[in-house]
Amino acid sequence: MAGQESVAATTVLMDTDCCSSGRWQGNTLSDMRRRMVDRIATGLCWAATALVLLMLFSILFVLIRNGIGGLRWVTFVHVTLPPGQAGGLANAIVGSLIQTGLAVLIGAPVGLLVGIYLAEFTSTDGRLINLVRFVSDLLLSAPSILVGLFIYMVVVVPTGHFSGLAGALALSILVVPVVVRTTEDMLRLVPLSMREAAIALGAPRWRVILFVCLRAARDGVATGILLALARVSGETAPLLFTSLGNMNWSVSPAAPMASLPVTIYQYAGAAYADWTALAWTGALLITAGILMINITVRLGLGRNRK
């Protein structure tokens, strides 16, 4: 931070110098060209930032414009119905909550354990740790549709039917690497002196890790789990072949289960105006939820840092 400010100060200094005496940056043709190139590059950087911000606001604007009309009581209490029958999204919302909830319940403990392994067992398993970290990072960006295919082959085909549980399993594969990454990072921030103090008191290593280190890192770890929840709640591709979607009210994880993203996907391409309107409302709901989690997490992090 201090370095950045001093760079800025240097720039200011140079600018005034060049304007007052013109000694450092002369007025030869090459100097003028250099300043021109600098201005153009600066302008392009402004333009790039503005353009991407414009995209973000355009997305939010379109979502709100098309989705706000559907934010009615009926949307939250009615299940999806055939076109023309004033249906809602209740089953999709509840299905999404169940599946993402289950996914986090399955994925977060595994992610926590692996994160602990990567942060705390470096002295004994160095090589395996590097491999596991590498593979976990690969999973972080692996194509999510292939995760869906994988679960289809190992869960849906053997059990013979689509199910909410299969959807949750597919999502949990995406939860694990996010939790692994943040858990490891946060555990590494725990000061060594804390571990030493706990060990000096005679606590066994597993107790030190679980009740001293993990406890000290719990805010960061919770952040990671929340971010993982936010990430998977918008995932569509892994659910297409696993939980399939369900037009009726169903909360059984053993049966096909509706979810917001899949319902949005099915409705957005439909030719019925009320279905597309519902798709936009669903999209607005899910984006608002995800952005809210992200903003909360970021604000929380900023507060802790100060």
Added chain:
Amino acid sequence: MDRSATSPSALTGAVKGNGDAVFATIVRCAAVLILLGLGGMVAVMAWGARAAFARFGLGFVLDKAWNPVTQHFGAAAPMFGTLVTSLLAIALAVPLAFGIAVWLTEIASPRISGVIGTLIQLLAAVPSIIFGMWGFAVLVPFMAHYVEPFANHTLGHVPGIGQLFHGAPYGTGFLTGGMILAVMITPFISAVMRDVFLSMPAVLKESAYGLGMTRWEVVRRIILPWSRTSVVGGIMLGLGRALGETMAITFVIGNANHIGWSLFSPGNTIASLIALEFPESAVGSLKFSSLMAVGFLLMLISLATLVCSRLLLRTRAAG
């Protein structure tokens, strides 16, 4: 057993070691589970694809046909679409991401930079299906009404590159797909770039400014050479994301198994093909196996890209 290890009287080596051993085993099992997860994915794809590879051989990879009626399948068209859209996305996203990273680290004041940086990272959190819907509702009509007719009339007659801009202005197609992907991956790439730029020792930049370099010269001659490896790593990470993206592309790609020079012609990508055709293919059929085979190819391509990316980014972290 674990409980006894906690009471001071039972702090004998044997019991203490036992609790630790149990814990270490549990934790190692979880770690192995991750390895099995990725290994399992590759293995299951390969297993599902065996019928397609047995029937078509390695020629499957370069075969342009995708015809369920004649039961003749090949991966060339979706692979072409995947690569073209992803490379277009990279070509569009890299300058944007670079501009943003420079703006955030060198131009904006720290306070504003924090706010704008957060907003741009929020874009990365938006689910891909939302990008798809936005693309379909905003970008496709925009392309169809303004960009494509305009490009048809002007660039379409330029010898050499004219072919790229021919074709009916549907609005959907390779270029639109690439643009959507570019918007999606820009935040990822710019986040990597910003982190590297910030991790650079300030004294290097200060001495360059002190010698009278302009800001752009500092970026071009000092920052970029210093951070080149990680910047390329970040770009590869973005490419890896773009290759496997499904929902954003499905809405705007046009879904035609087609290879052509025109950027405006509808095409298909591997992920999009799987999303569309998988629900209508029976387990055990040749089509099912062919879809698994293209999935397997996508897995290989994206893993290779991500491995490169991680190796490049790791070199930086170590040195």
